[in-house]
Amino acid sequence: MLRTAPWLLAAGFLGCKACAGCFQPDQPVKPDDHHGDSELEDTADTGDTSPPEDTAPPPPCDLPETEPNDGLGDADAITLEHQACGNFSEAGDNDWLVFPAEDADWIRVGVDAASRGSRASVAFTLMARESGELTLQSSDGFVEDPWILFPVLGDPEYYLFLNEADGLSGEDYGWWLLASEDKAPVTWTREEVEDNGTAAQAETVQRGDVVFGKISDSYDYDWFHVQVPASETGITWTFTVEAYSSGSPLAARMSLYGPDVVGADIDDVTYLDSSFHDGTVADRDPQIVWPSRDATDWYLLVKMTREEAERNPGSAFHWYTLSIENDLD
């Protein structure tokens, strides 16, 4: 099962499991991957009296983990653009990594495990210590292996805490991970301005706007006001959130209200439309398409899904864009 409190999960291992005597340099290489290399090495080592474990295959990546790395203070230092790898070789094995942001604006962190035949269901927590931000990424039924694409927060380095989501371990529970500089996956024309936590505080946006925002915690409600002028009635409007499918951890919910929501408790007001449908969380990047019949004022609410807020609260990593379009575009 997925953990609900990444900080607790991570902090639980800060004491570092005593593992100095169980260092296992060999990685869970698929049998065929390095067979040839291994043979070459064996041949070159004629006359070598090294013990058998020194004939293990060469590291299957640029930056193999070095146990013990179960505590934040023992994190393996990795660098952008160089693949790291390791495995959850024994019960309770967790692996910390740390990488510098260098001068990147956006960074992608991607795990390969199930996609390479590993039995590991990898979850990782990404932490920005100076900013005090974290997010939990796991294979959640939407992706085989977890990944994230995030705008840097200004921290000089970022920490990763990898664990096997079901607490399983073994030689075939390997992982590979690459952190790399990337381009922004979205473009925007403006950024949200907090506080926009009620309809009365909603930022006014209009056709053609693309807002870049963040759901910075579970209670961050972002309201936007759309004024529908008489000249833009009788047409279809489209409001689209882009986040999860482009690497944000955010699973957003969007709802569209009429002007009666201003000053009211939203539980007392019926929305015009909502992306949320009971019984499914499949609607990860919501879109609402709605006709404008009369000149009016609309209010859009973007927030987290309740299920997601319990599993992985919002953070500065939880970015999204909201685009406002209609038939006149």
Ligand SMILES: [Ca+2]
């Ligand atoms: Ca390990």
Ligand SMILES: [Ca+2]
């Ligand atoms: Ca470890």
Ligand SMILES: [Ca+2]
């Ligand atoms: Ca916000």
Ligand SMILES: [Ca+2]
């Ligand atoms: Ca807000």
